[in-house]
Amino acid sequence: MAKKSESSLEKKLTLKTESYWNDADKKAVKATFDFSDDYKEFLKVNKTEREVVDAFVAQAAKAGFKDINKVKKLKTGDKVYMVNRNKTMCMAVIGKKPLTDGYRLVASHVDSPRIDLKQKPLYEDSDIELAIFKTHYYGGIKKYQWVNIPLAIHGVVVTSTGKTVKINIGEGEDDPAFVISDLLPHLAHKAQGDRKIFDGIRGEELRILAGHMPLKTEKEAKEKLKLNILKILNDKYGITEEDLVSAELEAVPAMNPRDIGLDRSMIGAYGQDDRACAYTSFRAIMDVKSPEYTSIAYFFDKEEIGSVGATGAQSNYLELSFIMLMERLTPGFKYSTLKMAISNGYCLSGDVDVAMQPNFKEVHEAQNSARMGHGIVICKYGGARGKGGANDASAEFTGQVRNLFNKNNVPWQYAQLGKVDEGGGGTVARFIAENSIDTIDCGPALIGMHSPFEIASKADIYNTYKAYSAFFTEKEL
Ligand code: MN
Numbered sequence: 001m002a003k004k005s006e007s008s009l010e011k012k013l014t015l016k017t018e019s020y021w022n023d024a025d026k027k028a029v030k031a032t033f034d035f036s037d038d039y040k041e042f043l044k045v046n047k048t049e050r051e052v053v054d055a056f057v058a059q060a061a062k063a064g065f066k067d068i069n070k071v072k073k074l075k076t077g078d079k080v081y082m083v084n085r086n087k088t089m090c091m092a093v094i095g096k097k098p099l100t101d102g103y104r105l106v107a108s109h110v111d112s113p114r115i116d117l118k119q120k121p122l123y124e125d126s127d128i129e130l131a132i133f134k135t136h137y138y139g140g141i142k143k144y145q146w147v148n149i150p151l152a153i154h155g156v157v158v159t160s161t162g163k164t165v166k167i168n169i170g171e172g173e174d175d176p177a178f179v180i181s182d183l184l185p186h187l188a189h190k191a192q193g194d195r196k197i198f199d200g201i202r203g204e205e206l207r208i209l210a211g212h213m214p215l216k217t218e219k220e221a222k223e224k225l226k227l228n229i230l231k232i233l234n235d236k237y238g239i240t241e242e243d244l245v246s247a248e249l250e251a252v253p254a255m256n257p258r259d260i261g262l263d264r265s266m267i268g269a270y271g272q273d274d275r276a277c278a279y280t281s282f283r284a285i286m287d288v289k290s291p292e293y294t295s296i297a298y299f300f301d302k303e304e305i306g307s308v309g310a311t312g313a314q315s316n317y318l319e320l321s322f323i324m325l326m327e328r329l330t331p332g333f334k335y336s337t338l339k340m341a342i343s344n345g346y347c348l349s350g351d352v353d354v355a356m357q358p359n360f361k362e363v364h365e366a367q368n369s370a371r372m373g374h375g376i377v378i379c380k381y382g383g384a385r386g387k388g389g390a391n392d393a394s395a396e397f398t399g400q401v402r403n404l405f406n407k408n409n410v411p412w413q414y415a416q417l418g419k420v421d422e423g424g425g426g427t428v429a430r431f432i433a434e435n436s437i438d439t440i441d442c443g444p445a446l447i448g449m450h451s452p453f454e455i456a457s458k459a460d461i462y463n464t465y466k467a468y469s470a471f472f473t474e475k476e477l
Pocket residue numbers: 109273274303351352427
């Protein structure tokens with residue numbers, strides 16, 4: 001008897017830390033796997049911020065979301081979207097309560113670390129007779145991870161006539177792929193052996209093989225290899241070398257998402273930071289019918305380089321989005337009313353956290369770290385050192401979110417990014433919170449974040465979707 005009462009006391013007083021898989025019945029496992037299949041299909045074809053926005057716009061439009069610029073008035077149940085410069089998108093489903101009473105916002109980002117081509121990328125190395133693309137990496141990568149893997153080039157080129165040409169080379173089975181080649185081990189001891197790991201491959205060494213066949217028809221040409229590449233690009237896309245100056249060409253892994261593990265419990269894919277949150281919040285808002293409070297899903301660009309620029313979370317496009325909504329809900333509103341409305345909302349900053357992996361456990365503090373399959377991670381603060389640069393969510397809002405997940409049987413875990421003083425990181429959370437919005441980071445934990453092949457648990461992807469759905473649909477927090 002004594003033992004039983006002790007364990008029930010334990011149950012009552014201690015934080016539950018069980019894997020989702022332990023509780024999941026056959027039906028739940030099937031739902032989890034089915035959702036993950038859709039997610040993998042999405043990741044397979046949407047590898048850049050522009051592609052994600054295009055895909056979301058197409059699907060949202062099909063489901064009845066209207067371009068806000070084509071809508072004059074909004075009422076409960078209406079669905080709209082707005083797009084900022086093809087790279088940032090906002091979707092909203094108008095709630096029963098006025099926007100001034102609050103709203104539920106899930107904010108994620110759709111850019112991922114990658115290798116961008118420079119604006120003057122192409123050169124010919126006449127010594128070794130290779131045509132090469134120079135690159136400039138985007139976001140925080142471990143550069144040595146990006147060599148010797150097949151890459152595809154996605155993006156846009158703006159021509160001299162102002163036309164935007166879409167490029168996508170390397171994804172089709174018959175497409176050529178690209179590669180950044182590393183030095184063979186036989187000759188690497190002196191050249192690379194004494195370098196530190198982050199320096200193993202340097203920024204200027206991230207050079208992509210573009211080809212090595214000369215354009216023989218141009219006898220007078222000085223650089224026949226380079227010219228051949230330009231001719232191929234011109235034949236196929238009608239572009240010139242000068243057009244590449246006004247281009248955004250992103251080299252991304254040319255690898256398809258895969259199930260990982262014999263039990264198929266995990267997903268390996270490029271770009272899960274942060275398409276794990278973008279996709280799950282997109283699916284969640286697509287399900288929303290007539291919510292109590294307006295549901296908003298925001299998909300930002302530029303998070304990986306500090307949420308900067310006209311399409312980053314620091315841009316005032318966020319405020320502009322609210323102005324666009326308010327104008328159609330309560331025309332003639334005061335500026336102070338707008339600011340009050342913005343500050344009355346709740347935001348889940350949807351971004352990925354880190355899951356403990358078998359190597360380098362020492363960077364984590366196990367008690368406050370995420371485990372694969374334990375559900376969506378709640379993270380009160382990120383930042384570095386003494387919480388520097390963190391969005392430190394209030395205890396009150398953290399409590400509301402925890403209770404929301406518990407009430408809706410959403411598996412969740414509490415974690416933060418590594419040991420104190422080990423490193424750190426940030427999300428869009430602080431930039432959202434600067435508008436005086438209660439904001440907290442909530443998303444799945446990954447293994448191998450920012451690598452070309454990131455790993456997530458299917459359990460965590462599915463439960464992130466469940467969590468965002470509950471956040472949108474729960475009447476009161
Ligand atoms: Mn992220």
